[in-house]
Amino acid sequence: MSTSHKVVVITGASQGIGAELVKAFRERDYRVVATARSIKPSDDTNVLTVAGDIGDPDTARRVITEGVARFGRIDTLVNNAGIFIAKPFTQYTAEDYAAITAVNLSGFFYITQLAIAEMEKNSSGHVVSITTTLANHAISGVPSVLASLTKGGLNSATKSLAIEYAKSGIRANAVSPGIIKSPMHAPETHAALGALHPMGHMGEMRDIVNAVLYLDAAPFVTGEILHVDGGQSAGH
Template structure:
């Protein structure tokens, strides 16, 4: 593999936004390591799949080791895996808490440590978190304390990483989403979800892909929380 052929790791890659990101990076001639609990082997020689729970540090270690062994480097990490549980605050269970923090926080922490350690060796790299605009605009129609607790932490961590590694050629950014049309939102929910956005409709997966790819090539942008939310974070 030539030095110009970069390698991206994408979590939560078996369907929806994650699967769309895998294809988008392949279309730009990246090699991709795709991971999710239920991900199946790929017929594309440029895509290596690793099945596992990203909340388990052993999964993170297997993913980064696989990227190094198969493709020799890590250039981009997209922390796309996430769990969203909308419940009244007092209705959250210990299981909800453990599951959400496991994927959203532990699932970010270890794989990002390992990926950045590889990026440091080459003096370049990019880490992107998929977050939510609910961090910035709590909505009484969508109770979401666990989302705000975890994704808000990722937004803060993104800025901290950006500053810590600014002089080492490694950038960190996040994309804060509104509600995106994906398999997790059945069609019958769209009439409720569309009006949550000032523009009057949900986003498309292509909107997320476009935002991540913008950040990928925007070398002067780091520490940015890019809102792709139909105006939600601007006001109501």
Template sequence: RIDTLVNNAGIFVAKPFTDYTQADYAAVTGVNLAGFFRITQLAVERMLAQGGGHIVNLTTSLVDNADARVPSVLASLTKGGLQSATKSLAIEYAARGIRVNAVSPGTIKTPMHPQATHEALAGLHPVGRMGEPGDIADAVIYLENAPFVTGEILHVDGGMSAGH
């Protein structure tokens, strides 16, 4: 069985738009979009056969609130696509027992961010700190245990989506 699929794979490359290379584009779209697409197709096929399931996509709050301090058009392009796909799939499969939601994080303390950058990254969030991996896990667990929620984009971003 596949009861839940969490699409957590992602690449984030922050640089000015004109500095992106074709290799950057291929890497980011390959992981953030192509990786999501095929695994989700396979999971939906299995979920339909078993009578339901749940998909959670990981996006980024930069999709909804761009930040001049973080040039990241490839993240917005690809994770924005995931956000739109989340809503589209939620509607397409709601009547067949498959829920589709997304968690939209701010900057989370992961090995992607060296310790030396943590203070600056904390300053991007109105709450004044970076998120913890457990904050995202808690959001995924909430969505897993919320059978009346589908098509939701849950911002877990220390207030970034509310504005600066």
């Protein structure tokens, strides 16, 4: 077990932005603990994968316990896992509500508690959560009440965490994306989705990765909700 390298935990790490985050942190020589429901083992000995439902507290315990056992510490947590179901509010089902709150809220709560407990041992650490600009700037034709309920809650929780743990050396920030080109969106939808942004195009996964890396390397930034949304949150 080595404690000379920084260690990052990334949720929702099997594809899309999560998988890109794993690559980016490894390029910076971080040890990575990557978790997702169906993530496969990695050939990289400096990447520990833990398969499981992030909304299950047992998954959170395994991720943090196994990560500390392998790498000795937790320096950064990226709460990337999230689901989005676009439906008119009255058409959401109890199953939709349970699924979204399990991943977006419970998935944040359980693992963040355990990660911060480890960070407190070293009087340093950083929690970054991926939210959505829809929580601040709703768009007609993009029904998003449950996304706003859950991810907007994470924006508020981020600020609360930042203040609660500021004197403990632990920072908390969030990245608030617009619509990003990822496996979530079929290519034939890109033109219409891009038009929803003042800049006229969708963001790239690298834009979100770069924002996370910036925040992780910015020791005087905490409580920040960094909008990476092509101007959506500024207006139309």
